[in-house]
Amino acid sequence: MGGMKKHIIPSLLLLVALTxxxxxxxxxxxxxxLPVSSGIFSDIAPVIHADGILFCSNRKNGIVKDNxxxxxxxxxxxxxxxxxSDGNFRxxxxxxxxxxxxxxEGPFCFSPDGKTIYFTRNLEEGKAIRRRNRKNLNGIFxxxxxxxxxxxxxxxxxNNEAYTVGHPTISNxxxxxxxxxxxxxxxxxxxxxxxxWIEGRWSQPVNAGATINxxxxxxxxxxxxxxxxxxxxxxxxxxxxxxxxxxxYYSSLLPGEWTTPVMLGEPVNSTSDDFAFTAYPDGxxxxxxxxxRRNDDLYAFKSIIIRRDDCSPQEENSFxxxxxxxxxxxxxxxxxxxxxxxxxxxxxxxxxxxHCFDGPGTYIINLNSVNLVTxxxxxxxxxxxxxxxxxxxxxxxxxxxxxxxEAVEFTSLETHLPGWNIEHYVWNFDDDTAGEGERVMxxxxxxxxxxxxxxxxxxxxxxxxxxxxxxTKSVVVVRNR
Numbered sequence: 001m002g003g004m005k006k007h008i009i010p011s012l013l014l015l016v017a018l019t020x021x022x023x024x025x026x027x028x029x030x031x032x033x034l035p036v037s038s039g040i041f042s043d044i045a046p047v048i049h050a051d052g053i054l055f056c057s058n059r060k061n062g063i064v065k066d067n068x069x070x071x072x073x074x075x076x077x078x079x080x081x082x083x084x085s086d087g088n089f090r091x092x093x094x095x096x097x098x099x100x101x102x103x104x105e106g107p108f109c110f111s112p113d114g115k116t117i118y119f120t121r122n123l124e125e126g127k128a129i130r131r132r133n134r135k136n137l138n139g140i141f142x143x144x145x146x147x148x149x150x151x152x153x154x155x156x157x158x159n160n161e162a163y164t165v166g167h168p169t170i171s172n173x174x175x176x177x178x179x180x181x182x183x184x185x186x187x188x189x190x191x192x193x194x195x196x197w198i199e200g201r202w203s204q205p206v207n208a209g210a211t212i213n214x215x216x217x218x219x220x221x222x223x224x225x226x227x228x229x230x231x232x233x234x235x236x237x238x239x240x241x242x243x244x245x246x247x248x249y250y251s252s253l254l255p256g257e258w259t260t261p262v263m264l265g266e267p268v269n270s271t272s273d274d275f276a277f278t279a280y281p282d283g284x285x286x287x288x289x290x291x292x293r294r295n296d297d298l299y300a301f302k303s304i305i306i307r308r309d310d311c312s313p314q315e316e317n318s319f320x321x322x323x324x325x326x327x328x329x330x331x332x333x334x335x336x337x338x339x340x341x342x343x344x345x346x347x348x349x350x351x352x353x354x355h356c357f358d359g360p361g362t363y364i365i366n367l368n369s370v371n372l373v374t375x376x377x378x379x380x381x382x383x384x385x386x387x388x389x390x391x392x393x394x395x396x397x398x399x400x401x402x403x404x405x406e407a408v409e410f411t412s413l414e415t416h417l418p419g420w421n422i423e424h425y426v427w428n429f430d431d432d433t434a435g436e437g438e439r440v441m442x443x444x445x446x447x448x449x450x451x452x453x454x455x456x457x458x459x460x461x462x463x464x465x466x467x468x469x470x471x472t473k474s475v476v477v478v479r480n481r
Contacts, residue, residue: 028432029301031267034287036081036089037297041074044296045107045220045276046287052082053287054095055298056106075104078119098150099143107167107220107276112174115145120166123159138166140179158205164190169221169229177202178229180219188215192231211258212251219246220276226283228252231261232275238263238445245273248288252448260404260446262431268301282309305434306426311453311470315391320356325367325382335372340365343386360388390416394456396473403480404447411439412454417469421458428453444477451475 037043041059058074077100079092094100099119108119123139139159143150159165160183167180175197182190183205191213195202207213216235223229228250237243238261247269249261268274272292279286284303289296325338340353343363348355357363367382394417398410412425427435429442430450444450452475457468 028265028303028305028434029268030304031299031301033293034089034298034300036092038295039293039297040295042076042296043079043298044076044289046278046289046298047108047110048278048280048286049080049110050082052080052089053298054078054080054108055092056104056108057092058104075101075122076106077101078105078108096150098153104138109169109222111170112172117143117145117150118156118168118170118177119143120168123155123161137161138164140165140168157202158195167219167221169223171223172225172227176223178208178221178223179205180217180221180231181205187213189217189234190219192218192221192229209258212261217246220289222276222278224250224279224283225281226252229258230277230279232273232277233261237269239265241266241269242271243269244271245291246275248274248277250277251446254448259448262446264432283307305428305432306455307428307453308455308470311455311472312393314396314471314473315393317390319359319388320354321386322352322354323365323367324352325369337370337372339368339370341368357388360390362387392416392418394454394469394471396452396454396471398452398473399475400473401476401478402444403478404444405480407441407443409439409441410435410452410454412456413438415454415456417456420456420467420469421461422456423459424455424457426455426457428455444475447477447479449474449476 036055038057038059041057043055043057043059045056047054055078056076057079058076078095080095081089081092083089099105099117101121103122105119105121108117110117119141120138121141123137140156141153142156143153156165163181163183165179165181165183169178170176171178176194177197178192178194180190181193183193186207187210192208193205194208195205212218212229214233214235216233218231218233220232221229222231229252230248230250232246232248234246237247248264250264251258251261263269264277268277268288270290270292272290273296274288274290274292277286277288284307285301287298287300290299323340336351338349338351340348340355342348342355342357343365344357346355363386365384365386369378369381370376371378393415394412395414396410396412397414399408402408410427415422425436425438427440429435429444429452431444431446433442435442451472453470453472455468455470458466460466
């Protein structure tokens with residue numbers, strides 16, 4: 001009987017609440033190749049920026065001709081493509097002459113305030129590096145925005161000539177910097193590390209751990225505002241299907257541990273290398289890189305899962321009330337004995353009483369009283385008609401806690417929307433899966449807290465617009481012991 005109480009005060013007739021203590025496998029996205037991709041050169045690592053996108057490309061830029069790396073591969077520079085009002089992109093141009101050089105720049109990210117860029121770059125520069133018979137490793141470099149210029153280019157303090165550091169991304173609050181590195185002591189070809197901003201500097205790098213890292217390569221990181229860390233890995237695919245090369249995964253940091261990485265399905269991941277995934281804040285659209293054609297190209301994705309940002313948390317129906325006679329408080333010097341008749345065959349004694357009805361209905365509440373001094377009995381001193389109703393809302397029936405790999409059913413059968421002729425039931429499981437229908441079966445693949453969303457809608461009726469309702473329910477997914 002815990003929670004918010006519904007109080008019935010007959011003298012004031014006041015009420016307040018008493019609350020008691022298949023189809024998710026449809027593709028999540030549509031994918032299209034971006035026309036800004038050159039088709040001849042490689043275009044990778046898109047970043048959403050201002051009114052367009054930034055990306056890395058090894059196309060000729062007209063600033064330094066035919067740039068080559070130490071191993072005679074073309075070097076990358078950062079380009080900007082402005083998005084037009086009709087959703088297309090203008091021709092890409094070099095983002096900043098300050099950052100362009102004869103060595104490779106990117107992937108990269110910005111600080112949350114946009115005043116600092118963190119970018120991957122070869123550690124050594126100058127024409128002499130081409131004559132040296134050793135690999136020019138990568139490090140992270142920083143630059144500060146000064147008007148339209150990027151100035152004060154400097155190395156990240158944890159760069160090292162003995163190993164690679166790169167692919168930076170920063171948490172939305174600016175507190176954590178994540179990057180990929182093959183530094184000694186890691187778990188694989190390259191691992192995910194992070195530093196924390198403490199007293200004006202980045203702390204020593206910390207390996208993100210075995211839940212998220214593997215003996216394989218974890219690279220191309222992107223921290224989404226939702227707290228999901230997207231990355232690519234050449235680990236064996238974690239889902240059946242025609243996958244190969246690099247695949248895109250995501251993980252979230254719960255208190256004390258990362259969730260088991262979830263691999264995105266088709267058509268984002270494919271038999272080719274798929275990497276550098278970035279999404280708009282609502283997660284409904286974004287970009288990534290893929291080699292599914294001859295070269296690395298940029299692709300746009302759009303979620304086809306119906307998702308609403310304004311869904312209210314589901315309210316639990318309560319048929320429990322607390323009743324009390326206000327005069328027993330006001331005139332507490334006169335001894336009375338009270339008896340409540342709840343109109344459903346149950347009674348209770350006392351100036352205050354709690355009672356739970358079996359379900360919705362109209363109940364006649366009667367209060368009898370006995371003056372213990374005069375012995376006078378007052379029948380039906382207060383009579384009140386109480387209408388107990390279901391909350392008008394879509395309603396998700398399903399477990400609050402499930403285990404990873406456990407098949408569970410969610411239904412909408414307790415939805416209460418009088419007058420609605422509901423035609424569509426759409427489910428969004430907050431893990432890039434969806435379902436349709438009054439009943440759906442669901443298997444969660446990783447632990448965490450997921451917001452299950454149910455959207456119901458009607459068809460337009462007699463020229464009126466269709467109606468739509470939406471609720472969310474939190475489901476905790478725990479590991480199998």
